[in-house]
Amino acid sequence: MEFLFLYQMKKISLLGATGSIGTSTIDVATNNPEEFKIIALTFHSNIEKGRELIQKLRPTYVGVGTKEIQKQLKQEFPTIQFGVGTKGLIEAATLDEVDVVLTAVSGAVGLQPTMAAIQAKKDIALANKETLVMAGEWVMQAVRENHVKLLPVDSEHSAIFQCLQGQDTKKVRELMITASGGSFRDYSRKELENVTVEQALNHPNWSMGKKITIDSSTMMNKGLEVIEAHWLFDMDYDKIKVVLHRESIVHSMVVYEDGAYLAQLGASDMREPIQYALTYPYREKMQKEKPFDLTQIGALHFEKMNFTRFPMLALAFKVGKLGGSYPTVYNAANEIAANAFIDGKITYLAIEELVSRAVEQYEEVKNLTLEKVIEIDRKTRKIVTAWVKDME
Amino acid sequence: MEFLFLYQMKKISLLGATGSIGTSTIDVATNNPEEFKIIALTFHSNIEKGRELIQKLRPTYVGVGTKEIQKQLKQEFPTIQFGVGTKGLIEAATLDEVDVVLTAVSGAVGLQPTMAAIQAKKDIALANKETLVMAGEWVMQAVRENHVKLLPVDSEHSAIFQCLQGQDTKKVRELMITASGGSFRDYSRKELENVTVEQALNHPNWSMGKKITIDSSTMMNKGLEVIEAHWLFDMDYDKIKVVLHRESIVHSMVVYEDGAYLAQLGASDMREPIQYALTYPYREKMQKEKPFDLTQIGALHFEKMNFTRFPMLALAFKVGKLGGSYPTVYNAANEIAANAFIDGKITYLAIEELVSRAVEQYEEVKNLTLEKVIEIDRKTRKIVTAWVKDME
Numbered sequence: 129m130e131f132l133f134l135y136q137m138k139k140i141s142l143l144g145a146t147g148s149i150g151t152s153t154i155d156v157a158t159n160n161p162e163e164f165k166i167i168a169l170t171f172h173s174n175i176e177k178g179r180e181l182i183q184k185l186r187p188t189y190v191g192v193g194t195k196e197i198q199k200q201l202k203q204e205f206p207t208i209q210f211g212v213g214t215k216g217l218i219e220a221a222t223l224d225e226v227d228v229v230l231t232a233v234s235g236a237v238g239l240q241p242t243m244a245a246i247q248a249k250k251d252i253a254l255a256n257k258e259t260l261v262m263a264g265e266w267v268m269q270a271v272r273e274n275h276v277k278l279l280p281v282d283s284e285h286s287a288i289f290q291c292l293q294g295q296d297t298k299k300v301r302e303l304m305i306t307a308s309g310g311s312f313r314d315y316s317r318k319e320l321e322n323v324t325v326e327q328a329l330n331h332p333n334w335s336m337g338k339k340i341t342i343d344s345s346t347m348m349n350k351g352l353e354v355i356e357a358h359w360l361f362d363m364d365y366d367k368i369k370v371v372l373h374r375e376s377i378v379h380s381m382v383v384y385e386d387g388a389y390l391a392q393l394g395a396s397d398m399r400e401p402i403q404y405a406l407t408y409p410y411r412e413k414m415q416k417e418k419p420f421d422l423t424q425i426g427a428l429h430f431e432k433m434n435f436t437r438f439p440m441l442a443l444a445f446k447v448g449k450l451g452g453s454y455p456t457v458y459n460a461a462n463e464i465a466a467n468a469f470i471d472g473k474i475t476y477l478a479i480e481e482l483v484s485r486a487v488e489q490y491e492e493v494k495n496l497t498l499e500k501v502i503e504i505d506r507k508t509r510k511i512v513t514a515w516v517k518d519m520e
Numbered sequence: 521m522e523f524l525f526l527y528q529m530k531k532i533s534l535l536g537a538t539g540s541i542g543t544s545t546i547d548v549a550t551n552n553p554e555e556f557k558i559i560a561l562t563f564h565s566n567i568e569k570g571r572e573l574i575q576k577l578r579p580t581y582v583g584v585g586t587k588e589i590q591k592q593l594k595q596e597f598p599t600i601q602f603g604v605g606t607k608g609l610i611e612a613a614t615l616d617e618v619d620v621v622l623t624a625v626s627g628a629v630g631l632q633p634t635m636a637a638i639q640a641k642k643d644i645a646l647a648n649k650e651t652l653v654m655a656g657e658w659v660m661q662a663v664r665e666n667h668v669k670l671l672p673v674d675s676e677h678s679a680i681f682q683c684l685q686g687q688d689t690k691k692v693r694e695l696m697i698t699a700s701g702g703s704f705r706d707y708s709r710k711e712l713e714n715v716t717v718e719q720a721l722n723h724p725n726w727s728m729g730k731k732i733t734i735d736s737s738t739m740m741n742k743g744l745e746v747i748e749a750h751w752l753f754d755m756d757y758d759k760i761k762v763v764l765h766r767e768s769i770v771h772s773m774v775v776y777e778d779g780a781y782l783a784q785l786g787a788s789d790m791r792e793p794i795q796y797a798l799t800y801p802y803r804e805k806m807q808k809e810k811p812f813d814l815t816q817i818g819a820l821h822f823e824k825m826n827f828t829r830f831p832m833l834a835l836a837f838k839v840g841k842l843g844g845s846y847p848t849v850y851n852a853a854n855e856i857a858a859n860a861f862i863d864g865k866i867t868y869l870a871i872e873e874l875v876s877r878a879v880e881q882y883e884e885v886k887n888l889t890l891e892k893v894i895e896i897d898r899k900t901r902k903i904v905t906a907w908v909k910d911m912e
Contacts, residue, residue: 290780294686299803304814371815378783385805387792387812388682391770393781400779411691413777420779422696422822423763430814 138406141168141226141250143191143217143241144233146177148337149255149281152398153230154181156406159415164406168220170233175200182208189223191216217241222248228406230281231256234339235463236505239263243498246270246278253405255281257352262456262505264359266498278360279405284353285360286401287379287392292361293409295384303357304381304389306373307433307441308333310345313374317437323476325469333376333396342466346479351444355455358448365448370441372431377422393428395420440480443487452492453504460508461486468516478519482512530798533560533618533642535583535609535633536625538569540729541647541673544790545622546573548798551807556798560612562625567592574600581615583608609633614640620798622673623648626731627855628897631655635890638662638670645797647673649744654848654897656751658890670752671797676745677752678793679771679784684753685801687776695749696773696781698765699825699833700725702737705764709829715868717861725768725788734858738871743836747847750840757840762833764823769814785820787812832872835879844884845896852900853878860908870911874904 140157144150150171157164170191171178178197182190182205191211192198198210211219214237221229221241229245230253231238238256243263245252247270254260259267271278280286284305292300311330312320331341343349354368379401381391394400395418403412435442440462447454465482468474474482486508493500532549536542542563549556562583563570570589574582574597583603584590590602603611606629613621613633621637622645623630630648635655637644639662646652651659663670672678676697684692703722704712723733735741746760771793773783786792787810795804827834832854839846857874860866866874878900885892 290687290782294801295682296801296803299805381785384803386795386799386803387786387789387806387809388796388803389785389814390682391783391785393773393783394779397779403778404780407778409686409688411688411776411778411780413691414779417779422781423824426821426823428820428822429818430820431818432815 137162138164139167139225139227140164140406141189141220141223141229141245142166143170143220143229143231143238144172144256145169145181146171146174147232147234148335148340149230149232149398149402153232153402154185155416156399156403158184160403160412163412167225168223170217170220172233173197179204188225189220191220214240218244221245221250226250228253228279230402230405231259232281234337236262236460236502239267239502243267243270246274246276249274249276251277251279253279253281253402255402257282257349257356258459260356260359261352261459262453262501263498264355264455268359268362277408279408280356280360281398281401281405282353282356283396283398283401284380285357286404288357288361288382290392290404291380291382291390295382295390299385300361300363300367300382301385302367302369302383303361303363304369304371304383305350305353305357306376306378306380306430307347307350307370308344308374308376309372310347310349311341312345313372317477320477321475325472328469328476332374334398338470339463339466342470342479343462346462346466347438347441348444348462348466348479348483350438351441352459354441354444355448365445368445370433372433374429374431375425375427377425377428393422440483443484447487450492452496453501454487454490454492456501456505457486457490457508458483460505461512464509464512464516473516474519482515485515486512529554530556531559531617531619532556532798533581533612533615533621533637534558535562535612535621535623535630536564536648537561537573538563538566539624539626540727540732541622541624541790541794545624545794546577548791548795550576552795552804555804559617560615562609562612564625565589571596580617581612583612606632610636613637613642618642620645620671622794622797623651624673626729628654628852628894631659631894635659635662638666638668641666641668643669643671645671645673645794647794649674649741649748650851652748652751653744653851654845654893655890656747656847660751660754669800671800672748672752673790673793673797674745674748675788675790675793676772677749678796680749680753680774682784682796683772683774683782687774687782691777692753692755692759692774693777694759694761694775695753695755696761696763696775697742697745697749698768698770698772698822699739699742699762700736700766700768701764702739702741703733704737705766712869713867717864720861720868724766726790730862731855731858734862734871735854738854738858739830739833740836740854740858740871740875742830743833744851746833746836747840757837760837762825764825766821766823767817767819769817769820785814832875835876839879842884844888845893846879846882846884848893848897849878849882849900850875852897853904856901856904856908860911865908866911874907877907878904 168189172193228251447458465479560581564585620643839850857871
């Protein structure tokens with residue numbers, strides 16, 4: 129049996145290969161060539177990096193963002209199969225030989241290929257927040273019906289997942305999600321008025337993509353994680369807590385009814401949760417491990433979360449409890465607003481203003497379907513894009 | 521099935537009922553009267569407290585330390601069965617109806633009844649360090665052969681045990697045992713020369729018995745825990761680390777090969793690991809829970825262990841690696857020396873001196889048996905008692 133486990137190579141489809149999580153995933157896979165092979169990958173527009181990855185990984189299938197990129201690369205790699213856009217993502221996610229789909233694309237675009245992969249009985253390693261934020265109910269139902277595994281890749285959810293293994297999960301009192309507080313954790317609301325994009329992109333602990341770094345500073349990211357945790361672990365919002373933990377060493381915790389806390393901790397290295405999702409329920413030695421010494425760090429701090437300072441986090445609980453498509457509106461509005469800030473079109477505090485306005489003005493649609501939710505996502509983006517124009 | 525689990529009362533034999541662990545165990549049991557019943561108990565000499573417990577718990581069997589106590593109590597409680605000394609302990613531990621034996625007696629006296637209980641197919645909740653320190657090899661073999669559970673009650677071992685549940689135990693890199701450092705953690709070796717018993721008994725975090733509080737300050741206690749962990753978790757000494765953690769909030773950790781740390785944390789309340797050992801693999805709500813708020817504590821500190829400052833900890837690894845009956849000598853010498861210090865017969869630093877001398881002068885006996893180990897324990901006590909006399 130052990131022989132089998134060790135040498136049964138896992139075939140991975142990597143959606144979003146050129147981003148930050150994509151890069152870490154490739155690092156994990158290529159550091160463990162006997163365990164993992166990336167046989168399909170997708171990327172949107174970074175053709176230089178995409179070409180490099182194709183040469184390095186020699187996948188069977190490649191999904192790209194535009195027809196032009198497809199045409200260009202097809203000439204260079206005639207034996208590889210290419211696809212474009214959502215169709216390309218779905219094809220990559222449902223390829224026959226694929227064992228596990230790692231969804232690392234950013235945004236609402238991750239939802240459809242992930243659903244398709246679940247229906248095609250693929251295990252999912254999920255790094256795309258929108259999948260659960262927009263469609264948690266449908267996704268979790270599909271996961272149950274198709275008997276596949278939905279493995280979290282976010283460090284917080286991976287930590288919680290690890291702390292739930294082998295435990296009496298009926299006796300969970302709370303999930304305690306840690307938050308670094310992001311780039312502006314020590315700024316007052318007043319001081320936030322004139323912050324720049326550059327300042328916002330300077331995260332204290334993690335090196336990540338631009339949008340997620342902005343989302344960390346507004347706590348939108350933490351808000352989305354709360355909603356994800358609700359679906360992933362089937363947990364009431366009242367049992368999900370957020371605690372400020374500046375060092376980002378404790379990735380999250382589970383509190384049990386007997387008073388015991390289980391915590392997962394370690395280096396701020398996304399390769400760890402990625403590898404765990406890919407090796408679960410086993411573990412493998414981390415290759416080229418990031419040095420980590422708890423006695424060097426010295427102290428771990430925990431502070432109460434200030435919901436007045438971080439209204440987007442308070443709003444997450446509100447839209448989460450409202451349910452339906454409220455989380456979709458919350459997320460879509462932020463996606464437009466955060467990118468508008470990155471592009472210098474709006475001020476930092478306008479992000480919160482736009483997200484709050486979108487949620488306030490929203491009226492829930494009746495008899496929601498997955499298609500309607502995708503439509504609400506599109507519509508919200510359109511509305512908020514118009515609001516951004518008015519602000520410019 | 522659930523109905524069965526909920527209402528199948530666990531029948532407990534509590535060895536060492538009047539001590540600190542005994543008191544906490546009774547608290548857990550009486551707070552959960554539908555889950556647990558203490559049907560047998562033993563105590564050594566505290567007849568007032570013993571009488572109180574008999575009245576409160578109405579056990580079937582009571583083991584006591586002397587014939588005088590037996591005679592006295594038999595008159596008061598004619599329907600209860602009594603036994604004396606080691607025979608009483610063994611009878612209490614092997615009573616037919618008993619499901620689990622909680623060994624909370626202090627010292628080498630815990631070994632024989634625990635072995636007898638294992639052979640009688642009882643599960644063991646182990647709070648007695650000497651059982652594994654003296655006879656780890658035999659005890660663990662008996663546990664395997666009799667298919668019983670050996671559940672740790674020490675907060676450190678319970679934490680490690682909890683962090684191993686549902687995990688890939690083949691991929692453990694290290695067990696990381698936390699140590700508060702005890703009453704004198706900030707004293708230099710020089711400053712230890714004139715410390716008093718009173719000072720030594722002032723533990724920063726835990727309220728425990730006298731001898732274990734002294735053992736905390738010399739790190740003898742941590743040393744014994746290292747040896748226990750070696751046997752309990754079948755772990756090489758090179759994979760067992762000790763880290764100074766002043767707050768005693770993180771009870772211990774397990775480090776896996778992928779770089780992930782799992783930690784168990786919570787209040788400094790012995791009822792938690794006791795209850796976990798009794799409810800395992802389930803958990804139950806802690807009644808009258810000690811308040812605990814990580815954000816109130818604020819910071820958790822971790823420091824490298826100083827083996828020069830704490831030579832008894834270094835010696836634990838040495839005797840552990842030497843194996844055989846070296847740990848028995850280490851423990852027996854300390855039991856005499858620590859009590860001699862408590863009784864005002866020797867100085868604080870003489871404890872270390874006597875333990876080191878006993879280990880240095882010891883020559884390993886060949887073809888060890890359990891009987892020989894018990895004999896070595898007795899002999900060591902005799903020798904060290906004589907050394908104490910010379911010092912007085």
